[in-house]
Amino acid sequence: MAKVSLTVNGKNVEKDVEDRTLLVQFLREDVNLTGAHIGCDTSQCGACVVHVDGKAVKSCTMLAAQASGCEVTTIEGLSGGGDLHPVQAAFREHHGLQCGFCTPGMIMAATDIIKRHGTKLDEATVRAELEGNICRCTGYHNIVKAILDAASKMDGAAKVAAE
Amino acid sequence: MNKHMQTSSIERSTVGKGIAHDSAKKHVAGQAIYIDDMAELPGTLHAALVVSTIAHGIIKSIDAADALAMQGVHLFLTAKDIPGHNDIAPIMSGEPLFADKKIEHLGQPIGVIAADNIELAVKAAHAVKVEYEVLEPVLDVETAHERKEYVLPPQELIQGDVDAALKDAAHVFEGRLEIGGQDHFYLETQIAYTVPGEDDDMLVYSSTQHPTEVQHHVAHVLGNLANSVDVKVRRMGGGFGGKESQATIIASAAALVSHKTRKPVKLRLKRALDMTATGKRHDMVSKWRVGVDANGKILGMYVEYLARAGYSADLTGPVITRAITHTDNAYFVPNARIVGHACKTNTVSNTAFRGFGGPQGVITSEAIIDQIARELNLAPNDVRAINYYAPDNGEVTPYGQQVEQNQLVPVTEALLASADWDRRRTEIDRHNATNPVIRKGLAMMPVKFGISFNLPSLNQAGALVHVYQDGSVHLNHGGTEMGQGLFMKVAQVVAEVFQIDVDRVKITETQTGKVPNTSATAASTGSDLNGMAAFNAASAIKSRMLGVAAKHFQTDETDVTFKDNQVHAKGQSIPFSELAKLSWAHRVSLSEAGYYATPKIHWDAKTLKGRPFFYFTYGAAVAEVAIDTMTGESRCLRADILQDCGESLNPAIDLGQIEGAFVQGMGWLTCEELWWDKAGRLRTIGPSTYKIPGSRDVPPEFNVSLLNNASNIEETIFRSKAVGEPPLMLAISVYLALKDAIGSNKDRNFDLKTPATPENILSSLSGSANR
Ligand code: FES
Ligand code: FES
Numbered sequence: 037m038a039k040v041s042l043t044v045n046g047k048n049v050e051k052d053v054e055d056r057t058l059l060v061q062f063l064r065e066d067v068n069l070t071g072a073h074i075g076c077d078t079s080q081c082g083a084c085v086v087h088v089d090g091k092a093v094k095s096c097t098m099l100a101a102q103a104s105g106c107e108v109t110t111i112e113g114l115s116g117g118g119d120l121h122p123v124q125a126a127f128r129e130h131h132g133l134q135c136g137f138c139t140p141g142m143i144m145a146a147t148d149i150i151k152r153h154g155t156k157l158d159e160a161t162v163r164a165e166l167e168g169n170i171c172r173c174t175g176y177h178n179i180v181k182a183i184l185d186a187a188s189k190m191d192g193a194a195k196v197a198a199e
Numbered sequence: 200m201n202k203h204m205q206t207s208s209i210e211r212s213t214v215g216k217g218i219a220h221d222s223a224k225k226h227v228a229g230q231a232i233y234i235d236d237m238a239e240l241p242g243t244l245h246a247a248l249v250v251s252t253i254a255h256g257i258i259k260s261i262d263a264a265d266a267l268a269m270q271g272v273h274l275f276l277t278a279k280d281i282p283g284h285n286d287i288a289p290i291m292s293g294e295p296l297f298a299d300k301k302i303e304h305l306g307q308p309i310g311v312i313a314a315d316n317i318e319l320a321v322k323a324a325h326a327v328k329v330e331y332e333v334l335e336p337v338l339d340v341e342t343a344h345e346r347k348e349y350v351l352p353p354q355e356l357i358q359g360d361v362d363a364a365l366k367d368a369a370h371v372f373e374g375r376l377e378i379g380g381q382d383h384f385y386l387e388t389q390i391a392y393t394v395p396g397e398d399d400d401m402l403v404y405s406s407t408q409h410p411t412e413v414q415h416h417v418a419h420v421l422g423n424l425a426n427s428v429d430v431k432v433r434r435m436g437g438g439f440g441g442k443e444s445q446a447t448i449i450a451s452a453a454a455l456v457s458h459k460t461r462k463p464v465k466l467r468l469k470r471a472l473d474m475t476a477t478g479k480r481h482d483m484v485s486k487w488r489v490g491v492d493a494n495g496k497i498l499g500m501y502v503e504y505l506a507r508a509g510y511s512a513d514l515t516g517p518v519i520t521r522a523i524t525h526t527d528n529a530y531f532v533p534n535a536r537i538v539g540h541a542c543k544t545n546t547v548s549n550t551a552f553r554g555f556g557g558p559q560g561v562i563t564s565e566a567i568i569d570q571i572a573r574e575l576n577l578a579p580n581d582v583r584a585i586n587y588y589a590p591d592n593g594e595v596t597p598y599g600q601q602v603e604q605n606q607l608v609p610v611t612e613a614l615l616a617s618a619d620w621d622r623r624r625t626e627i628d629r630h631n632a633t634n635p636v637i638r639k640g641l642a643m644m645p646v647k648f649g650i651s652f653n654l655p656s657l658n659q660a661g662a663l664v665h666v667y668q669d670g671s672v673h674l675n676h677g678g679t680e681m682g683q684g685l686f687m688k689v690a691q692v693v694a695e696v697f698q699i700d701v702d703r704v705k706i707t708e709t710q711t712g713k714v715p716n717t718s719a720t721a722a723s724t725g726s727d728l729n730g731m732a733a734f735n736a737a738s739a740i741k742s743r744m745l746g747v748a749a750k751h752f753q754t755d756e757t758d759v760t761f762k763d764n765q766v767h768a769k770g771q772s773i774p775f776s777e778l779a780k781l782s783w784a785h786r787v788s789l790s791e792a793g794y795y796a797t798p799k800i801h802w803d804a805k806t807l808k809g810r811p812f813f814y815f816t817y818g819a820a821v822a823e824v825a826i827d828t829m830t831g832e833s834r835c836l837r838a839d840i841l842q843d844c845g846e847s848l849n850p851a852i853d854l855g856q857i858e859g860a861f862v863q864g865m866g867w868l869t870c871e872e873l874w875w876d877k878a879g880r881l882r883t884i885g886p887s888t889y890k891i892p893g894s895r896d897v898p899p900e901f902n903v904s905l906l907n908n909a910s911n912i913e914e915t916i917f918r919s920k921a922v923g924e925p926p927l928m929l930a931i932s933v934y935l936a937l938k939d940a941i942g943s944n945k946d947r948n949f950d951l952k953t954p955a956t957p958e959n960i961l962s963s964l965s966g967s968a969n970r
Pocket of ligand 1: 074076078079081082083085097
């Protein structure tokens with residue numbers, strides 16, 4: 037057994053878990069946060085993406101024990117208690133979802149992409165960096181649109197905040 | 200970027216608006232509950248399937264002692280533990296839940312094991328030892344056909360006299376096309392959660408497109424009546440046909456464990472097992488002989504399909520029927536003989552997949568047109584044009600249905616213009632003349648698709664609507680939500696009837712206890728059927744409320760109007776909620792079970808003649824591709840689509856369906872390859888080996904539009920048309936564009952297998968008949 041102590045969406049969580057417990061299992065079963073989904077079991081679909089210390093991580097590729105001491109943010113905590121994060125709002129507005137199973141992972145990956153590229157984010161970059169997230173329903177078109185729109189709105193908001 | 204057109208010509212308050220998916224807000228917030236997200240009840244067990252590791256043979260012994268000795272493993276059940284019937288065939292009979300003696304495919308369920316958690320259950324499943332007597336498997340359709348091994352008798356459609364037509368033809372061409380299968384790869388794998396109740400009752404949460412079938416089979420397996428089983432499904436993480444009959448396996452196995460243990464049981468398939476143990480799109484081989492006149496006009500054709508049914512019938516019969524009834528696609532074929540064989544192989548039993556045989560029919564049709572053009576050195580679109588259904592050509596299909604509201608010419612002409620066909624054709628030819636390595640291709644193709652289940656009895660639906668005293672509305676119907684936006688569309692219909700805001704309409708999970716005897720949400724008919732049933736229910740309530748309103752306003756019912764959450768007459772108004780309360784006070788029922796049965800359809804399953812479809816949808820696509828002739832790699836550079844959705848109930852949802860279906864069709868035709876080894880083991884059982892389109896594989900330029908002013912001439916729900924499946928076939932334009940690119944190197948016809956992987960493109964490039 038491993039003692040895991042981390043913060044999830046700003047709250048401290050401490051649990052004893054089996055050594056081999058994956059972060060995604062830990063979040064879903066021990067913390068009851070089921071927004072991160074399991075789509076493939078083999079770290080290819082991206083439905084389970086969360087942020088670990090601010091970086092997008094497929095939570096099925098990481099042991100819960102490895103995340104001990106880290107700050108984890110899941111889709112449930114992305115808006116920080118507000119209504120919707122701009123990326124969440126954009127996915128909704130641009131119909132960037134159908135069955136919704138990929139959506140939490142897509143949004144967590146997208147927020148990281150936007151954070152890393154800021155104003156330089158273009159369509160080709162979004163498409164390239166989204167390659168680790170599979171969507172079977174939408175054909176990606178509306179997802180890409182949502183991400184680009186969110187990026188431009190967030191950039192605008194950042195500029196306003198800086199002024 | 201997209202050019203999105205509005206289509207609605209009549210101003211409505213809710214129907215026709217691009218309202219977001221009913222659960223959009225929950226999805227983006229991670230709050231939408233799928234079955235695996237439900238809080239587990241105390242004592243929940245986790246189940247795993249034990250499946251065969253050989254493709255064909257006889258079970259000699261099963262030894263679960265080691266598995267059951269593991270701590271936390273509770274029980275193991277096989278065929279002999281089934282109290283009712285060991286049969287879950289959706290149409291025929293003799294398709295066991297668990298193999299009893301005979302193993303007929305690798306991955307066939309033999310039993311179910313239950314443990315404290317899923318990981319343990321899966322480990323225990325692997326620890327069950329099964330001894331087999333191994334038999335030689337039949338793994339391909341040609342061998343099965345030679346040996347006359349079929350799961351069903353052949354289906355044959357005869358129209359006119361093909362032999363005579365071919366004898367008189369100026370040219371007769373023969374061809375053969377290998378059409379690949381496809382895994383559904385819904386992101387949420389198959390899952391069920393079963394909860395035993397009092398008496399022998401069983402509550403089943405199932406990720407299924409067909410709750411009624413799950414209900415009946417669970418009851419059948421448990422040896423109980425249907426009224427002891429209640430099936431619920433709020434949403435699926437994708438279905439695409441894969442959760443039509445296949446969900447039954449999962450739900451029945453879980454229910455069996457619940458029945459024996461009286462405990463809640465969850466059974467979720469891991470991806471690799473989901474891909475191994477559940478059916479897929481039928482791969483087929485089509486062969487033809489087509490006779491044409493000197494101009495390429497079709498005089499007659501003989502087409503034969505060899506469909507891989509897998510080990511059992513499942514839904515193969517109607518899949519073949521739909522392939523046969525879509526072999527004409529958009530073209531008038533005066534003389535035809537079309538035959539479909541349901542070949543029995545020792546592979547998983549293939550099943551429904553978006554398009555349901557239609558795609559195999561349409562690609563065959565388009566491959567034939569393409570061949571005629573290549574052999575006669577004509578422009579493919581000219582060959583299409585002279586063969587289109589048209590008043591001066593012929594407008595009766597080989598199966599005897601009149602082609603009505605024929606939009607083929609307007610759709611293709613508008614699309615060729617908006618896609619700038621002429622200019623791009625010239626540019627691409629010029630490009631190919633000077634670029635030996637990267638070749639480009641361009642192609643257009645139309646799709647005519649018949650809407651309705653081929654079997655008339657399936658074309659019925661029910662809905663349940665309640666209005667409460669505060670004016671809020673409860674909506675339930677037999678359709679299931681798998682992401683396609685059905686729930687929102689039907690809610691829009693109900694909101695439109697009452698003229699209230701759509702958020703006053705509570706969308707509720709599909710439940711067999713509320714609306715019984717439903718059909719699968721399939722064949723693109725979800726909103727046609729359930730929308731109409733809900734419309735009928737809401738309209739009945741509204742007409743009773745009208746009577747109450749007329750009394751209240753002391754006027755005639757005809758003076759009363761519902762608008763903006765209010766009810767108006769004689770210059771006065773009251774809120775809808777007040778009328779609801781008044782109706783209750785007057786002892787007027789505010790609840791109604793609505794029903795709908797599609798009119799006009801009939802079908803003779805023996806001769807394959809009749810009017811199977813209520814109406815047709817029409818669409819067309821232009822695709823541009825580039826191939827690398829050194830590596831065989833390809834890209835779709837641009838796609839333009841025009842689709843007829845009638846008067847769209849929700850254009851945003853319809854556009855999303857078109858985009859998603861097209862990309863899924865591209866996957867089927869270009870990168871999704873199912874590969875079995877010689878022992879019959881599927882080796883493509885995860886996203887690492889089975890490639891579905893990713894964000895970079897879709898056309899960067901993607902222009903999708905809905906046809907304007909296309910009100911359905913049939914009385915469908917608000918004159919809309921179905922959209923779920925037809926656009927998948929528009930991806931055949933990508934296949935034809937690849938042929939166009941390869942053909943720039945060739946001077947006569949050549950074969951290109953699907954999926955057109957780099958290997959298959961290279962082999963077409965290097966085949967005979969190079970220029
Ligand atoms: S479940 Fe983690 S990547 Fe698929
Ligand atoms: S919305 Fe269904 S997988 Fe993306």
